[in-house]
Amino acid sequence: MTNNLLNSGASSLDSEQVDAQGQLPSTQDVNPSxxxxxxxxxxxxxxxxxxxxxxxxxxxxxxxHQNDRQLVILQDFPDPDALSSAWAYQLIAEQYNIQCDIVYAGTLSHQENIALVKLTGLPTKRWSVETTKNQDLSVYQGYVLIDNQGTTTQLLPIVTEANIPLIAIFDHHSSQGELK
Incomplete structure (x- = not known):
């Protein structure tokens, strides 16, 4: 089962909106005026x-998916949004003993993106299409798409051909249709 977390409309929550048990505030006590x-x-x-x-x-x-190993696939030319979101996912996944490899096929195309990766030690790997074809992908139990829906990465056909299941999509862009 794939979790499609597209366009969640996420916004920050304050403590008055949802309590520790996830209960929402009652609107019954609101003055009609x-x-x-x-x-x-x-x-x-x-x-x-x-x-x-x-x-x-x-x-x-x-x-x-505890104890799995997953590929975290970014768009071919990842931006700070994609890079930081992938790292956040990796850090969260570690809490479930999920090992993640953050990969992209293109290049870090802007100086600020290169600086972000170098200065933070953000654990990304560039996998060209040829490199990916020579990888042993059988070590992965699934993949996650971050800041893309599979339409902006050259890695998706290779991963799909290797029968690695899609676990989730995290993207704030408009839906680009179903993956095939």
Whole structure:
């Protein structure tokens, strides 16, 4: 089962929106004369509920894949958004004993992206198409797409051909259609 975490509309939560048990605030005590305020609270509660649901999905997915080794595939020319999101996923996955290799097929095309990787020690690997074809991909139990949906990476056909299952997609861009 693939978790598609596209366009989650994630926004920051404050402690008043969701309590420690994941309960949303009640709107029953809202004064009807507040009008628009009540609508905003409901929208906020709905947004918080969606975010909490996505967090639960991620946790369940990570629990199902404990002790796996995964490829974290970025777009061919990763930007700071992709790089930092992949690293965040790797750090979270480590809590579930999931080993991640962050890979991309193109190049780090801007000086700020190169600096980000060098200065932070961000653990990325450039895999050309030829390099990937020569890799032993059987060591991976799944792959994750971060900041792309598979349409901006040359690695997807090779990984798909190796029958590595897609675990999840994390992307904030508009849906680009189903993966084939």
């Amino acid at each position: 507040e009008g628009n305020s009540q609508t905003k609270r409901r929208q906020s509660a709905t947004s918080a509920s969606k975010i909490y649901s996505k967090v639960q999905q991620l946790q369940e997915t990570l629990e199902r």
